[in-house]
Structure formats: structure tokens, C-alpha cells
Amino acid sequence: MPIPLHDPQHDSGGTLKRLPLLKAAVLFIVAVCLSLVGLLYLQLQQSRSHDLEQAQVASENLTRAMAQQAEDTFMKADLVLSSLADWLQADSYGAAQLPRLQKTFARRVLALNQLHGIFLFDRQGQWVVTSFEALPRGKGVADRDYFKFHEQNTSSQAHIGPAIRSRENGEWIIPLSKRVNDRNGKFAGVLLAGIKMSYFDQFFKSFSIDDNGSMFLALTDGTLLARRPFVEAQIGSTLAQGESFQKWLPSASSGNAMVTAVVDGVVRLHGYRQLDAYPLVVSAASSQAAILKHWSDTAFQSSVIVGLVVLGVGLFGWVFIHQVRNGERIEADLRAAQETLELIATHDSLTGLANRRLFERALDIEFGRGARLASSLSLIMLDIDFFKRYNDAYGHVVGDHCLAEVAGAVQACCQRKADLAVRYGGEEFAVLLPNTDLRGAMVIAEEIRRKVMGKNITHTGSPTGCVTVSLGCYSFVPSGRDSIEVFIERADAALYQAKHSGRNRVAVLSMEDVGDALMRSDR
Incomplete structure (x- = not known):
């Protein structure tokens, strides 16, 4: 039966608990490692957010510039068509005026780099005069969407249609057209300015975007007019089912959104803006991978460094814990030996009673x-x-x-x-x-x-x-x-x-x- 060797009443301060060194060491090492990992995570999250915010600002600036350029491009062509339409409606266009009209059309095309050509069609959709010296041969343009639009609508506003291939030379153009009336206000034909798609391609190329980035010009109904990179098969396709047209444009005429592209499935930060004067939407996008490339490189380097530090702390901790365990084992052996000596010193070896x-x-x-x-x-x-x-x-x-x-x-x-x-x-x-x-x-x-x-x-x-x-x-x-x-x-x-x-x-x-x-x- 255990025998008390001291009087508990003599203990003034109570028994002090021994510090659990091994547990404290393990908790300290774990806390240090978790702190390092936590600090790395917070730093990387902040850095990532900063890079995305900077990309959003750059995207907004880019789409603003694109919108201004697109609006200027179509507005200049619109002004040319408006002045020509007023002239044609006032003076008509008999055979005597055709040479003069042809020269006027040609001068206007030379004055505006974005113009592929200017064309006048009669009420049957046949060529009357163009900015080119020779009239094209063929069935005319009565089957074109823009011609049908003006034939059915009395509005004098300019109409922008889906991109088409010019029947003059096969070049891709964006048609900007106006209705021409006779002196009695009846439909007399269509005046068309073809905007070069290559003009927008060159404009898009003036901006620096990554290999997976994209830029596009589209109608508000989602019809794609021009895109960088240019993929001919995609011209005229619809983007109406994409997030930009389904989710973002209905709620705001401009902004930024991380969108998975319908065309190629790449995740991009899209900056978009709808033009005020025309039913057009411009968008510039940088791939998420490119935006975060510098962050990814930094994150990898920082993770490797922190990983090495954590490994070093872990190895040091393992050695330290091993030493602590050895120390505790030795201490336990000494304590057992002390208890044995205490037992020998205080108890009779034959009977086991106290001595x-x-x-x-x-x-x-x-x-x-x-x-x-x-x-x-x-x-x-x-x-x-x-x-x-x-x-x-x-x-x-x-x-x-x-x-x-x-x-x-x-x-x-x-x-x-x-x-x-x-x-x-x-x-x-x-x-x-x-x-x-x-x-x-x-x-x-x-x-x-x-x-x-x-x-x-x-x-x-x-x-x-x-x-x-x-x-x-x-x-x-x-x-x-x-x-x-x-x-x-x-x-x-x-x-x-x-x-x-x-x-x-x-x-x-x-x-x-x-x-x-x-x-x-x-x-």
C-alpha cells in the first residue's frame, strides 16, 4: 500500500504541474508550419486579387478605346452615306449623273481607309453605280439581308448587317447601308458602304494581348462581325448564348466578367462595352492563364521556398522531438531507479513492510x-x-x-x-x-x-x-x-x-x- 512520505499540509503553493515538453514542442512546430503556410496563402490571395484588379482596369481602358474607334469608324462612313443619300434623293440618278457619282464615290472611299467601297442599288437590287470603275456582273443583291431590311422598313437610319463577302472581289466586309427614296418618298434603292473587316483586324493587332486573348466586334444580337484571332469559319456565328450576352449585357452596358468563351472554351477576363450610337458590342479579353502567369510563377517560387522552410522546420522538429523523447525515456528510467532505491531504503526486503x-x-x-x-x-x-x-x-x-x-x-x-x-x-x-x-x-x-x-x-x-x-x-x-x-x-x-x-x-x-x-x- 502506498505510504505518504510528506505531509500535504506543509505544501503551501500546491503541486506544480510539469510542463509537457513533448506536446508543447509538437504544437509549436505545427503552429509555426501552419503560420508559414497561412501567411503564404494570404499573400498569394492578395497578390492574385491585385493582379486581377489591374487586369480589369486595363480591360476597361482597352474596351473604351475599342468602342471609341468602332464608333468613329462607322460614324464617318454613316456621314458619307447620309450626304450621298440626301443628294441622290434630291437630284435622282439618271444616266447623265452616273459618271459623276462614280467619281464622287471613289473619292469618298479614298478619303476613308476603312471603306472597301460604296455601292448604289436600284429597287430591284441591281448595281447602279459603285466606287469601282466597272460594275460587277451577276444577279444583284436583292437576296441580301440589308437590302430586304430597307425594302421593308421606311427608316432613314443607317443599318449594320452581318459580315458578308463582297460580290465585287470576295473581300470580307461589314455592310453599312441606308435606304434611298425617290422624290415621292417611295423606295428607290439602297446605298451601301462596305467596311473592311481587315481594317478592324489591323486595329485589333495594334493592341498587345496574349496568345489566348481575344477581341471581337459583334451586333447586339450576338452576331460576330470581326474577331482577333481571325477565324473565317467563325464569322457570322452567334454569341447570343454566351455569358456576356445572356448574363452581363442585359444588366450593364459595360463592365468586366470572367467568362468561358463559347467559341473556343478558354476562360478569359472579358471587358465589354455596348456602343451608344450603333447596335454594336466590342469586347477585349485576356486569358486567365496569361493574367495570372506572373502570379503563378511567383506562387510557385514562394511555395517552393516556404515548402523548404517547412521541411527544414519539420526536420529540426523531428530531431528535437526525438531528443525530447530520449530525455523523457532517460528521465523515466532515472525516476524508476530512484523509486526502486527509495523502496529499498524505506522497506524491508523480506516482508515488504516499511522499515x-x-x-x-x-x-x-x-x-x-x-x-x-x-x-x-x-x-x-x-x-x-x-x-x-x-x-x-x-x-x-x-x-x-x-x-x-x-x-x-x-x-x-x-x-x-x-x-x-x-x-x-x-x-x-x-x-x-x-x-x-x-x-x-x-x-x-x-x-x-x-x-x-x-x-x-x-x-x-x-x-x-x-x-x-x-x-x-x-x-x-x-x-x-x-x-x-x-x-x-x-x-x-x-x-x-x-x-x-x-x-x-x-x-x-x-x-x-x-x-x-x-x-x-x-x-
């Missing part, structure tokens, strides 16, 4: 405790009756076994943690009972006596035929000025009384017998 060294320390503690609490302290002294005869009859080896059996019986009767069973010397034992009065000590002493007899250890040299013990009890309330030696002597005197009275019994010290406590007879 006199521990007994004296316990007496010192219990005297102090009893004095503070004014509680009774009792001591039982006992020894084996006729033990010398037992050794002579059975030998010392069997005698040692007998001592161990008796010690076991004594220890079994010490039920409380504070009770202390002691091998006092030879065949003599002691039981220290804190907070126990004389009546309680006698009960325990009687229990010990019966338990020893109950073992039925044969002893031919004893009148009872078995091993018995004699026990003496003494109890008092410590005052703080008491003598440990006197306390033991009085319990020992009670033991003498038990032996003197016939052995195999429990006795208490009579005060009249105190003077004879040191006188012993043959036991």
Missing part, C-alpha cells in the same frame, strides 16, 4: 499532523511468540517464510492509506495508526492476532501448536512537545504486558506499569 527509516519519518509527520488537528495517534507493537524456538526447530529459511506470512497478515489489517505496517526488527513489528484512538487500535490489534492464528502455521514449540503473536497498544493526542522515543517505549511496554500475561493476546499500557517498561524477560 525503521520510513517508520521514523512517518512518526515525525504524524506527530506534527496530530498536534495541528488535535487527533489521536496510536501505535501497536507486536512480535511472534516463541520465535527463537521456531527457528531452532525449523531452521532460518522456514523462519523467514514465517516472518513473511505474519507480515502479510499485519499488512492485510491495515485498510487505510495512512496506516503504516513496519518490520521493527527481527520478529518484532509495529503498526502506526493516525487519527485512531485506543479503542480502535485494540480492534485492529485483535484482528491481527486472529488473522495470524487463522494461518495455522505449525509451531511445535508453542503451547497452542501454531504461530501466535502478542500485541501492545498505546494511544495519545500529540501536543507538539512529545518524544517519539517515549511513544515507542510505551507501546513496547504494553507489548511486554501482553507477553508477561501469557502471550497470544492484546494489551494496553497501564500507567502504573510505565516505570517497568524497560524491564524485559525471556520472551
Whole structure:
């Protein structure tokens, strides 16, 4: 049973908990690594957001420039057509005026680089005059969308149609057309200015975009007019199902959006703007990969550096933790060795009971405790009756076994943690009972006596035929000025009384017998 080696009442500050160094080291290393990774993540997120914001500003500026250029391009052509339409409506266009009209058309085309040519068609869609010297041959343009539009609509506003191939020379053009009326306001034909698609291609090329970037000019219904990079098969295709036309344009005439392109499936940051004067939309887009390329390179480099640092911290932590574990193992071994030495120093090796060294320390503690609490302290002294005869009859080896059996019986009767069973010397034992009065000590002493007899250890040299013990009890309330030696002597005197009275019994010290406590007879 564990024996307290100190008085808990003497601990003024309580027991300090030992710092769990291994756990603290692991938590510190994990915290450092997580902090490094967290800081890297925050820095990369901020850097990524900054790059995207800068790209959005650049995209807005680019689409603004594209919108202005496109509006200027169509407006200049529109003004030319408006002046020509007013002239034709006022003066008509007989055979006499055709040479003059042809030269006028040609001069206007030379004045505007964006113009492929100017064409006048009659009400049947046949060529009347063009900016080219020779009229094309063929069935005319009555089947063209722009011609049908003006044939069915009386509006004098310019109309921009889907891109077509010129029947003059096969060049891709964007048709800008106006209705021409006669003097009575009836449909007389169509005046057409063909805007070169190559003009927009050259304009788009003047801007620096990445290989996966794109720029386009489209009608507000999503019909693609011009695009960089130029893919002939895509001209005239519709973008109406794309996010820009389905989601963004209906809510804002300009802005930015990260969009997956319908045409090629590449994720791009699209800046878009709808023109005020014409039903046109311009868009410039940079691929997300290009926008974030510098960020990706930086992120990779930073991640490698942080990864190496984390690896270094981890390796250092592993070594440190290994050392801490070794230290704890060594400390545990030392603690076990210390406990073993403590056990050897304070306990009897034969019986396992406390020895006199521990007994004296316990007496010192219990005297102090009893004095503070004014509680009774009792001591039982006992020894084996006729033990010398037992050794002579059975030998010392069997005698040692007998001592161990008796010690076991004594220890079994010490039920409380504070009770202390002691091998006092030879065949003599002691039981220290804190907070126990004389009546309680006698009960325990009687229990010990019966338990020893109950073992039925044969002893031919004893009148009872078995091993018995004699026990003496003494109890008092410590005052703080008491003598440990006197306390033991009085319990020992009670033991003498038990032996003197016939052995195999429990006795208490009579005060009249105190003077004879040191006188012993043959036991």
C-alpha cells in the first residue's frame, strides 16, 4: 500500500504541474508550419486579387478605346452615306449623273481607309453605280439581308448587317447601308458602304494581348462581325448564348466578367462595352492563364521556398522531438531507479513492510499532523511468540517464510492509506495508526492476532501448536512537545504486558506499569 512520505499540509503553493515538453514542442512546430503556410496563402490571395484588379482596369481602358474607334469608324462612313443619300434623293440618278457619282464615290472611299467601297442599288437590287470603275456582273443583291431590311422598313437610319463577302472581289466586309427614296418618298434603292473587316483586324493587332486573348466586334444580337484571332469559319456565328450576352449585357452596358468563351472554351477576363450610337458590342479579353502567369510563377517560387522552410522546420522538429523523447525515456528510467532505491531504503526486503527509516519519518509527520488537528495517534507493537524456538526447530529459511506470512497478515489489517505496517526488527513489528484512538487500535490489534492464528502455521514449540503473536497498544493526542522515543517505549511496554500475561493476546499500557517498561524477560 502506498505510504505518504510528506505531509500535504506543509505544501503551501500546491503541486506544480510539469510542463509537457513533448506536446508543447509538437504544437509549436505545427503552429509555426501552419503560420508559414497561412501567411503564404494570404499573400498569394492578395497578390492574385491585385493582379486581377489591374487586369480589369486595363480591360476597361482597352474596351473604351475599342468602342471609341468602332464608333468613329462607322460614324464617318454613316456621314458619307447620309450626304450621298440626301443628294441622290434630291437630284435622282439618271444616266447623265452616273459618271459623276462614280467619281464622287471613289473619292469618298479614298478619303476613308476603312471603306472597301460604296455601292448604289436600284429597287430591284441591281448595281447602279459603285466606287469601282466597272460594275460587277451577276444577279444583284436583292437576296441580301440589308437590302430586304430597307425594302421593308421606311427608316432613314443607317443599318449594320452581318459580315458578308463582297460580290465585287470576295473581300470580307461589314455592310453599312441606308435606304434611298425617290422624290415621292417611295423606295428607290439602297446605298451601301462596305467596311473592311481587315481594317478592324489591323486595329485589333495594334493592341498587345496574349496568345489566348481575344477581341471581337459583334451586333447586339450576338452576331460576330470581326474577331482577333481571325477565324473565317467563325464569322457570322452567334454569341447570343454566351455569358456576356445572356448574363452581363442585359444588366450593364459595360463592365468586366470572367467568362468561358463559347467559341473556343478558354476562360478569359472579358471587358465589354455596348456602343451608344450603333447596335454594336466590342469586347477585349485576356486569358486567365496569361493574367495570372506572373502570379503563378511567383506562387510557385514562394511555395517552393516556404515548402523548404517547412521541411527544414519539420526536420529540426523531428530531431528535437526525438531528443525530447530520449530525455523523457532517460528521465523515466532515472525516476524508476530512484523509486526502486527509495523502496529499498524505506522497506524491508523480506516482508515488504516499511522499515525503521520510513517508520521514523512517518512518526515525525504524524506527530506534527496530530498536534495541528488535535487527533489521536496510536501505535501497536507486536512480535511472534516463541520465535527463537521456531527457528531452532525449523531452521532460518522456514523462519523467514514465517516472518513473511505474519507480515502479510499485519499488512492485510491495515485498510487505510495512512496506516503504516513496519518490520521493527527481527520478529518484532509495529503498526502506526493516525487519527485512531485506543479503542480502535485494540480492534485492529485483535484482528491481527486472529488473522495470524487463522494461518495455522505449525509451531511445535508453542503451547497452542501454531504461530501466535502478542500485541501492545498505546494511544495519545500529540501536543507538539512529545518524544517519539517515549511513544515507542510505551507501546513496547504494553507489548511486554501482553507477553508477561501469557502471550497470544492484546494489551494496553497501564500507567502504573510505565516505570517497568524497560524491564524485559525471556520472551
